[in-house]
Amino acid sequence: MGTESEITVGFIGNPNCGKTTLFNVFTGANLKVANWPGVTVERVEGETSYKGRPIKLIDLPGIYSLTSYSIEEKVSRKCIMEEHIDVIVNVVDASSLERNLYLTLQLLEMGKPVILALNMMDIVEERGMEIDLHRLPELLGGIPVVPVSARKKTGLDVLLHAVIHHYEEGSKGSVVHYQxxxxxxxxxxxxxxxxxxxxxxxxxxxxxxxxxxxxxxxxxxxxxxxxxxxxxxxxxxxxxxxxxxxxxxxxxxNKDAKAQATDKIDHYLTHPILGVPIFLGIMAMVFFLTFTIGDFLKGYFEVGLEIFSKGALNILEKFGIAEWLISLIVDGIIAGVGGILTFLPNIFILFLALAFLEDSGYMARVAYIMDRIMSKLGLSGKAFLPMVLGFGCTVPAVMATRALEKEKDRKKTILVTPFMSCSARLPIYVLFADMFFEKYAIVVAYSLYLIGVFIAILIAMIVNKLEKQKEPQNTLLIELPEYKSPNARTIAIYVWEKVKDYLTKAGTTIFIASIILWFLLNYNIHGMTEDVAISFGAAIGRFLEPILRPAGLGMWQIGVALISGISAKEVVVSSFSVLFGVGNINSAAGMTELTQALAGYGFGALNAYALMIFCLLYTPCVATIATIKKETNSWKWTIGMIGFQLVFAWSVATLVYQIGRVIF
Amino acid sequence: MTLSEGKVGEIYTVLEVQMEQKNIVRRLEALGILEMTKIQVLNTKRGGAFIIKVRGTRLAVGKSIAQGIIIKEE
CATH class of the missing domain: 1.10.287 (Helix Hairpins)
Structure with missing residues (x-):
């Protein structure tokens, strides 16, 4: 081998060809992988090496062709032509070779060394087809064709070997000879x-x-x-x-020789009449599992937290630590952060289910299934995908709106996405539904999800009416990948990312918010106070009390919890722990304690429902606000949206509370 | 006829793609949907969206696109 200089390799391929998964395997990066097009928008770089030779990898956005009509195409083209990409690795979905080769032929015309990485060969085999691996390279001008599997991690070394070898050999030139x-x-x-x-x-x-x-x-x-x-x-x-x-x-x-499983599955899942009910059923199932299995696992976490909290108290007391510090650690940090950690099982199950839906290939179908409903809102079915992602976390959901072609559609989707109940709102629902609605808890929680979706649709509809579009153009265009059995590794990466985010959030945002809250509640102008009712926090909360009263939320503690909740929605729950001094809020004993404390203020089931509605609708967390600002690039728009959400949340919560009072 | 009038299970040949939005025409071209391309209709639903199979790939297309693809029967 000659010089040991670094080789720069560009990964390029159609959207959804498994390019990012392959890139992840090489670089060990855990980039987000989704089973629909348009996920890689920004360029990502990583490093690897083969037999000591350093190789820089650049993951380019998924594209279908090399024209200059879209940003993704321009970015990729520019990167290949100007940025010294030495070798192009063209990742190809072998199961839809015909479409993928179109890009390949264009890449060959660019005159740089190209290597074809044939991904998803297993799907080709599953379908009873075969690709002639001797003839294919011949027809492509003798370029290396390497079957790889990102899922099974095969062919990876061969690919890198081909990169180095082909780099030294140079381009094979174009193969298409026109008329x-x-x-x-x-x-x-x-x-x-x-x-x-x-x-x-x-x-x-x-x-x-x-x-x-x-x-x-x-x-x-x-x-x-x-x-x-x-x-x-x-x-x-x-x-x-x-x-x-x-x-x-x-x-x-053997092309098309076998009846394809995907067609059979699609017969039901994309059925003209059954499609929507099946989708709703699947989502109901997702939430059912989230609550039931999550709750089942939660028990162990609570016991753990209980032991940890008691142990910490004992140790701290034994070492004669100042009382205020013990209070800060036990009542502030452990109650606030620990309380949030007990919801981890619910979050885990939710993301596991979402990952399963994404990886199996079902998500893209949802765009088709929901197309008719979305077109009534002046949006294409594709706009529904960020909304479904919003059930996980609003931040990536807002970023996913980039896949929408029209700026107006993007803004509209960004506006309604926060109404989809994200996983951070889950602890609020789990806690308050369990506390006040007992055996109907799951129904109540599910109702909030439905109300969120309903309101999102309603608002999109109103905006659409205001826009007075003449003829809404429905230009849905999305590729429907083959169904595949979800890959354990892909799902594991996805879920671990989310769990890690959640833990990080608990360790940073929620940790800090809990400390600040503890100080606000234990201090006033005269220094430390035993009585929270005369603390700084109470003073702030009292200011909001009259405003929140019509919504059935006229308690200063709720004012404090809602403000804190803007840092992250889970903090609403940790605030209740800290505010009412409930150590293990998510346990049966903790819940009883909190229910009784709240009942003392005349806070009952209806108030709890109004609170959940308010939390569903009001300003999402700081991270979402920052993301929306970044994506819309407009403070005016962002601030306008925050204002709208606050007023809207208050109005709906008030409406629910006032009507509820008349009925019950 | 246009794709909008296509029947599930049938295979058609594209005669022309007529749409105001040129960027969509290009996307379709890049996907290999242009004159002489064969399209199989896999599914349709109320609202005018279609699932089609083109060159081995399944695509979902909305009403406006379906109306813009001029086809003839095999």
Whole structure:
């Protein structure tokens, strides 16, 4: 092997071809992998090495072609042409080779070394098909074709070996030979390019792009000599696909021979009538599991917390630590942070279920299933995907709206996504539903999810009416991947990421919020106080009391909890622990204690429901606000949204409370 | 006829893609949906969305796109 200089490798492929999963296997990075297109928007880099040779990997956004019509395509093109990518690894979904090869043929025209990484060969086999691995490279001009499996981690070393080998060998050139008319034009254009701009490294690529009248290339190399009106793009595309059909004919054995399981499953899951009820059923199941299995596991956590809390108290007392510090640690930090940790099982199950739906390939179908309902809101079914993600966490959900083409659709989706109950609101529902609604707890919690969805739809509808669109254009266009049995590793990475986020949040935001809260509740102008009712916190809460009263939330403690909740919604729960001095809030004893304390203020089931409604609708956490600001790039819009959410949450909670009072 | 009038299970040939939004026409082209492409209709539902199979790939398309794809029967 020659020099040990670093080789830069660009990973490129169609959306949803398993590119990011493969990238993760190489770099050990835990990037988000979702089973629908448009996830990788920003460029990501990582490092690996093969036999001591350092290799830099760049993960490029998933694209279908190399035109300059979308941001993703421009980013990828620029990266390949300008940023010294030495070798292109073209990740290809072998189970839909025909479509994937279109990009491959274009990459070959760019004149850089290309390696084909054939992913998802297992799906090809499952379908009873075979790919002729001898003929395929021949038809692609002799480039290395390496079957890999990101899931089973096979073929990885061979791929890296091919990278180094092929890097030293250089490009194999393009393989598509167009009809004589086009080839003559390419030759002419290449000549003209040379006379105007000197020697260009990738002149065939530029010539073809000029014939397609590619806007970007035209601005760089404005060859006025070409007749402007004639555009050869369609011929070029068609002839590429003609060549692809030839390749498929020669290399894919047994195509369509077997009845495909996906079609059978889709017959039910995307059924014109059953589709929506099945989706609702699946989501109901997800939440049912979240509550039941989560609650089952929760018991162990509570026992653990109880032991830990008592142990800590004992030790602290034994060492003669100052009383205020013991109070801060036990009543503030352990109660606040520990209380939140006991909800981890619920969160775990929720994300496990969501990961399962994503990885199996069902999520993309949801866009189709919900298309009709969403089109009534002036949105495409695709806008529903960020909303479903919102059940997990609003932050990635807001970022996922990038996959929507139209700016207006994005804003509308960002506006309604926070109404989808995120996992941070789950502890609030679990706690208050369990406390006040006992055996109906799960129904009550589910009702909040439904109300959230309903309100999101309602608001989108109102915005749509206000916009007065003439003819809403429904341009849903989404690829539906094959169903596959979910991969344990992918799911494990996904869930672990979420659990880690949750633990990090407990250790940072909630930890700090609990400490601040403890100080606010144990101090006033005159220093430390025994009576929380005259603390700083109480003073702040009292200010909000009259405003919250019509909503049935007229307690200063609730005011404090709701303000704290803006740091993170779970903090509403930890606030209650700290405010009422309940050590283990999520345990049966803790709940009884809190219920009784609240009952002392005349706070009953209806108030609890109003509180849950308020928490569902009011301003999401700081992290979401920051994300929305970043994504909309407008403070005005962001602040307007916060104001709207506060007023709206108050109005609905008031409505529910006042109507409820009349009825019950 | 347009794809909107297509029947489930049938295979059609695309004659033309006629849409105002040029960016969508390009997306379809990149997906290999242009003149002479064969399309199989897999599923449809009220609201005018279709699931089609094109060159070995399943795609869900909305009403406006379905109306813009001019097809003829095999």
């Amino acid at each position: 004589k008319e086009i080839e003559d034009l390419i030759a002419q254009t290449e000549k003209k390019l040379e006379t105007h701009y000197g020697k260009l490294v990738h002149k065939r690529w530029y010539a073809i792009k000029l014939l397609e009248r590619d806007e970007e290339v035209l601005t760089y190399y404005p060859l006025g000599v070409l007749s402007k009106e004639i555009k050869y793009e369609k011929q070029i595309i068609n002839q590429k696909y003609d060549y692809i059909e030839e390749i498929i004919e020669e290399t894919l054995v």
